[in-house]
Amino acid sequence: MGTEEHQGRSGEFTMEDVPNQLPTTGIELAKLRKGSWTREEDILLKACVEKYGEGQWHRVPSRAGLRRCRKSCRLRWLNYVKPTIKRGVFEEDEVDLIIRLRGLLGNRWSLIAGRIPGRTANDIKNYWNSYLGKKVVSSDVIKVKLGASSQKPHLQRSRHLSADAGEGLSGGPPSVIKPRPRNMCKRPLLSQEINGRRDVSCCHVQMPSATDQRPADEGDPWLWLRHLLEEEGEYDQH
């Protein structure tokens, strides 16, 4: 990324930084920008989302005065501008969680991200592809050499798994749960904003409905994980 462009690593900006002049004409807005986001663009995007709430991304470019497509705006918000995003190195428990969830869910990065507060799907995906995948695969190789792997052929490959991203990791998941990750409802995100509370862990993914018939985990936020891992243990026994 460009060093001259806004990298945002310092993270902080205020509304005072918003420039007065905005590109508001159709001609200006028609020229879509690509590439790295500038500090000013981040400020405009943040101001827009704070004002109107998340959602209706197709309106964000015109509302914010940004020469970006709705996809770019959404992605930038979710991966960078959003205040709840956690940056820095992955902690040990986060890594452990990623490995387990990835083994269980496959490359459903958004679902995995939904279980790890503050982390984005892009972050996790990048982390996996650049580090964890190799690490897990290499440990898997060791397991195979030790004769620990007894993977069943019919369980080895999911259509959803990429060819090189460490499929069948850690002995390979027995099967990949493929819940419906979609949350197409237009209102919840806005209502969350109105309520003055954003929760990164629930904004864009739903609990796996198809396989998740268990009651809501009101008291213990990690109850779902315990259930998940218990089920994983059952699988291992078969």
Place this chain on the structure above:
DNA sequence: AAGCGGCTCAACCGCTTTAGT
């Protein structure tokens, strides 16, 4: 000090899914 190669991560692309009409 310079060159090189690998790594990181922000961003883009293409596709699928869903909602609305």
Place this chain on the structure above:
DNA sequence: AACTAAAGCGGTTGAGCCGCT
């Protein structure tokens, strides 16, 4: 039922960084 627009996702790319030689 068919079509369209919008949202969301995973895969991929590429610029910049960093460490090694």
